[in-house]
Amino acid sequence: MKKGFDNDKYLSLQSEHIRERIGHFDNKLYLEFGGKLFDDFHASRVLPGFEPDSKLRMLLQLKDQAEIVIVISASDIDKNKIRGDLGITYDMDVLRLMDIFQEKDLFVGSVVITQYAGQASADQFMMRLQKAGITVYRHYLIEGYPTNIPLIVSEQGYGRNDYIETSRPLVVITAPGPGSGKMATCLSQLYHEHKRGIRAGYAKFETFPIWNLPLKHPVNLAYEAATADLNDINMIDPFHLEAYQKTTVNYNRDVEIFPVLNAMFEKIYGESPYKSPTDMGVNMAGNCIFDDEVCQEASRQEIIRRYYTAAADHVSGMGSADIVYKLQLLLEQAKVSVSDRPAAKKVHDMAEQYPLPVAAMELPDGSLITGKTSPLLGACAALLLNALKVLADIDDDRHLISPDAIRPIQNLKTSYLGSRNPRLHTDEVLIALSTSAQRDSLAQKALSMLSILQGAQVHASVILSDVDVKTMKKLGILLTTEPRYENHKLYH
Numbered sequence: 001m002k003k004g005f006d007n008d009k010y011l012s013l014q015s016e017h018i019r020e021r022i023g024h025f026d027n028k029l030y031l032e033f034g035g036k037l038f039d040d041f042h043a044s045r046v047l048p049g050f051e052p053d054s055k056l057r058m059l060l061q062l063k064d065q066a067e068i069v070i071v072i073s074a075s076d077i078d079k080n081k082i083r084g085d086l087g088i089t090y091d092m093d094v095l096r097l098m099d100i101f102q103e104k105d106l107f108v109g110s111v112v113i114t115q116y117a118g119q120a121s122a123d124q125f126m127m128r129l130q131k132a133g134i135t136v137y138r139h140y141l142i143e144g145y146p147t148n149i150p151l152i153v154s155e156q157g158y159g160r161n162d163y164i165e166t167s168r169p170l171v172v173i174t175a176p177g178p179g180s181g182k183m184a185t186c187l188s189q190l191y192h193e194h195k196r197g198i199r200a201g202y203a204k205f206e207t208f209p210i211w212n213l214p215l216k217h218p219v220n221l222a223y224e225a226a227t228a229d230l231n232d233i234n235m236i237d238p239f240h241l242e243a244y245q246k247t248t249v250n251y252n253r254d255v256e257i258f259p260v261l262n263a264m265f266e267k268i269y270g271e272s273p274y275k276s277p278t279d280m281g282v283n284m285a286g287n288c289i290f291d292d293e294v295c296q297e298a299s300r301q302e303i304i305r306r307y308y309t310a311a312a313d314h315v316s317g318m319g320s321a322d323i324v325y326k327l328q329l330l331l332e333q334a335k336v337s338v339s340d341r342p343a344a345k346k347v348h349d350m351a352e353q354y355p356l357p358v359a360a361m362e363l364p365d366g367s368l369i370t371g372k373t374s375p376l377l378g379a380c381a382a383l384l385l386n387a388l389k390v391l392a393d394i395d396d397d398r399h400l401i402s403p404d405a406i407r408p409i410q411n412l413k414t415s416y417l418g419s420r421n422p423r424l425h426t427d428e429v430l431i432a433l434s435t436s437a438q439r440d441s442l443a444q445k446a447l448s449m450l451s452i453l454q455g456a457q458v459h460a461s462v463i464l465s466d467v468d469v470k471t472m473k474k475l476g477i478l479l480t481t482e483p484r485y486e487n488h489k490l491y492h
Contacts, residue, residue, distance in 0.1 A: 001048060001364045001455055002048060002291070002294045003048045003049035003291070003294065004047065004048050004049060004289055004290060004291035004292065004293070004294030004295040004298070005047040005048060005049035005050045005285075005288055005289055005290070005295065006049065006288045006289075006290050007049055007050055007051050007054055007288070009287075009288045010050070010054060010058075010284060010285060010288040011054060011057055011058050011061065013284040013287060013288065014058045014282070014283075014284045014285075015058050015061040015062055017282050017284055018031065018058075018062065018170065018203075018205075018282055019062070019065075021201065021203050021282055022065070022169050022170055022201070024201055024273070025199055025200055025201030025273075026198050026199040026200060026201075027169045028166075028169055028171070028193065028198055028199075028200040028201065029169065029170050029171070029200070029201045029202070029203060030171045030173060030185075030186040030189050030190065030200060030201065030202050030203075031170060031171065031172050031173065031202075031203050031204075031205055031282070032173050032182045032183055032186050032202070032203070032204045032205065033055070033172055033173060033174040033182070033205050034178075034182070034204065034205060034206035034207070035055075035206060035207055035208070036052075036055075037055050037056060037059075037097075037174050038052070038053045038055060038056035038100060039052050039053065040052050040053075040054070040055060040207065042208075042222075042226050042302070043207050043208075043285075045298060045301075045302050045478070046218075046219050046222045046223075046295065046298050046299040046302050047219065047285065047289065047295055047298070048294055048295065048298050050285075055205075055207075056104065056106075059106060059172065060104060060105075060106070062170055063105065063106055063107070065168055065169050065170045066106070066107070066168055066170040066171075066172055067107045067108070067109040067166060067167065067168040067170070067171055067172070068101055068106055068107065068108045068109065068171075068172045068174060069108075069109055069110055069111070069112060069164060069166070069171055069172070069173050069174075069185070070094050070097055070098065070108065070110075070111050070112070070174055070175065070176075071111075071112045071114055071173055071174070071175040071180045071181055071182050071185050072090055072091060072094050072111065072112070072113060072114070072125075072175060072176060072180055073090075073113075073114050073115045073179065073180045073181050074113050074114065074115050074116045074117065074119045074121075074122035075115050075119070076090045076091075076176075076177075076179070076180065077089075077090065077091050077113070077119065077121050077122045077125050078119045078121045078122065081177070083176055083177055087470075090176040090177060090180075091125050093176035093177075094111060094176060097174070097176065098111075098134070107168070108134075109135065109164070109165075109166055109167070109168075109171075110134070110135040110136065110137055110164060110165070111129055111134055111135070111136050111137070112136075112137045112138075112139055112162075112164060112181075112185055113125070113126060113136065113137070113138050113139070114139045114180065114181030114184060114185060115139070115140075115141050115181055116138045116139060116140050116141070117140070117141050126138075135165070137161075137162035137163075137164050138161070138162050139161040139162065139181065139184065139185060139188060140160050140161060142157045142158075142160075145184070146184075146257065146260050147260060149260065149263050149264060149267060150267075152264065153191060153264055153267040153268060158187065158188040158191040158192070159191070159192075161188045161192075163189075163192040164185075164189055164192075166189075171189070173185050173186055178230060183204075183257075183261075186202045187202065187261070187264055187268075190202055190265075190268055190269075191268055194268050194269065199269065201273065202280070203280055203281070203282050204254075204280045204281050204282070205281070205282050205283060206281060206283060207283060207285050208220065208222075208223035208226075209223050209224075209234045209249045209250065209251055210249065210283065210285050210286040211237070211248045211249050211250065211278050211281060211283060211286065212248065212249075212286040212287070213249065213286050213289075214249070215234055215235070215236060215249050216333055217296070217299075218295075218296045218297075218299035218300050218303070218334050219295055219296070219299045220234050220249060221234075221299065221303060221330050221333055221334050222299040222300075222302040222303050222306075223251075224326075224330055225302065225303045225306040225307070225327055225330050226302075226306060228306065228310065228323045228326045228327055228330075229319070229323055231326075232251050232252060232253065233251060233252040234249055234250075234251050234252075235249070235250065235251065235252055235255055236248070236249065236250075237249065237250040237255060237276050237277055237278045238255065239255070239258055239275060239276035239277060239278075240275070240276035240277070240278040240279070243275040243276055244275070244276075248276075248278040250276075250277045250278055250281075254277040254280075255277055258276070258277045261274075261280075262274070299334070300334050300336040300340065301340075301341065301457070303327070303330050303331055303334050303336060304331065304336060304337075304338055304340060304341045304344075304480075305341075305478060305480050306327055306330075307324070307327040307328065307330075307331055307338065308338070308341075308344070308459075308480035308481065308482075308483070309480065310323045310324050310327050311324050311327075311483035312463050312480075312481050312482075312483045314483065315463065315483040315484060315485070316463060341457070341459060341480070342360075342362045342366075342368060342457070343360040343361060343362045343368065343457045343458060343459035343480075344360075344459040344480065346360035346368050346370065346459070347359065347360045347459045347460065347461050347482070350370060350372075350461070351461045351482075354372055354373075356372065356373035356379070356486075357372075357373045357378070357379040357460060357461050357462045357486055358370065358371065358372050358373070358379050358460070358461045359371045359379040359380050359382075359383045359458060359459065359460040359461065360383070360458070360459055361383055361387050361453075361456050361457065361458045361477075362456065362457040362458075363387065363390075363391070363452075363453075363456050364452070364455050364456060367390070369383060369386050369387045369390055370383065370386065371383025371384070371385075371386050373423065374423070375422075375423070376403060376406045376407075376410070376423060376424065377406075377423055377424050377429060378421075378423045378424065378425055378426070378468070379460060379461070380425075380426050380458070380460060380464060380468050380472070381423070381424050381425060381426050381428070381429040381468075383458065384426055384429060384430070384453075385400055385401070385429060385433070385446075387449075387453060387456070388400070388433075388446040388447070388449045388450070388453075389446060391446075391449035391452050391453075392442070392445045392446045392448075392449050394442050394445070394446060398442065400433055400436060400440070400442065400443045400446050401429070401432045401433055401436050401443070402436070405432060405435070405436065406424060406432060409424060409428060409432060410422040410423075410424070413428075425465060425467050425468055425471070426467070426468045426471040426472065427467055427468075427470075427471045430450075430471070433446065433447055434447060450475065453475050453476065453477055454475065454476030454477070455476060455477075455478070456476075456477050456478070457477075457478050457480075458472060458477050458478070458479045458480070459479075459480050459481065459482075460479070460480075460481045460482070461481075461482050462481060462482060462484055462485060462486040463481050463482070463483070463484065463485050463486075464479070464481055
């Protein structure tokens with residue numbers, strides 16, 4: 001696949017810029033980390049060449065100076081909020097994050113439970129962390145936040161919060177997802193540090209929107225597509241334009257909150273260190289794009305994928321029509337249509353000829369593979385086998401799995417496991433293939449091609465089962481489906 005982003009340059013520039021920002025203050029910087037810290041797959045899709053763990057690798061260059069504080073909202077714990085890409089609750093993701101950071105030899109100082117109001121579930125989580133030897137702090141709900149500045153910046157506001165004990169110059173504030181209270185945690189610490197005579201700093205590390213790309217650049221439009229459910233809107237930073245006569249891009253929430261932040265800075269320090277929301281950022285990603293057209297095309301494809309996902313979610317009752325409408329508008333702004341997704345176009349053509357579900361895959365080299373529903377296999381299971389045959393240069397007529405080996409699995413599914421669908425799903429066909437590979441060299445060769453499927457584009461003519469969706473995700477395949485079910489049953 002073509003690349004358009006210089007990851008090595010990014011790691012160097014970004015760590016250097018953060019060190020520089022630390023030096024602007026009393027050797028204490030609270031850095032709010034937006035987005036995914038070590039598995040930023042959105043960035044890797046729209047900036048080909050960006051590695052999903054780039055932010056983590058950048059932090060590793062600063063690990064002797066940095067400590068991590070993980071923030072989680074008590075209300076998110078109480079609601080069992082799910083991280084959509086992983087299917088786990090936010091509180092479980094805190095534990096996952098801590099394990100990964102510690103495996104990478106990054107120092108995790110503590111966990112902060114924000115918006116705390118005595119929730120029993122938050123208390124239980126706090127006790128679980130404390131029993132594991134993890135330091136936990138509580139930050140409380142503040143009435144009138146964020147506009148009641150006299151109360152917020154007072155002993156009855158930030159002053160009520162626990163002071164987070166930190167020991168290193170760079171304190172990275174991260175969280176399982178948006179709305180966790182990262183910014184409020186940073187500002188609370190600035191208040192407490194000021195009381196202790198320390199002029200600590202605050203900065204924001206958000207990869208998107210990229211401030212030095214045009215407002216309607218496809219990379220920035222893809223960010224709007226990714227946050228359509230949050231109703232984020234990219235906009236020109238009016239404060240930066242007024243202060244420097246320079247056009248930069250930010251997003252509505254940061255622009256709207258900036259006057260409030262400015263007032264808080266002035267209340268804490270007597271003056272604000274920043275003239276605009278863009279000033280607060282430390283993002284160097286825009287300086288590392290070396291092939292703009294590659295990044296533009298990758299971003300257009302991301303918008304199409306986001307549209308298909310939103311449309312399918314709407315049909316399944318998991319999303320709203322408003323999100324679909326917004327993504328339709330973004331498709332128009334990016335001057336792209338759903339037919340510009342080659343796998344989808346192929347499926348549309350196939351669906352006119354075949355009444356049962358079909359699927360198509362665009363391999364990283366641009367070639368297209370197809371799969372159809374059969375008595376033995378689902379469309380995506382057939383597609384996987386066909387793709388592996390092509391990659392392994394195996395004749396299409398050659399069976400990688402004997403039909404006689406598939407039928408006992410079908411019997412197990414329908415006679416003993418309660419399934420009405422006898423056809424093999426993607427996970428089942430991969431298990432059957434791995435069994436065949438024990439005695440068939442061609443099946444073994446096909447199985448060894450699985451890693452090449454990472455980054456492949458797949459489109460299916462119907463909404464798929466959860467097991468197929470999860471298998472595709474584990475393989476690193478970028479999946480979309482038509483927004484319709486195979487049948488009209490109420491329970492799928």
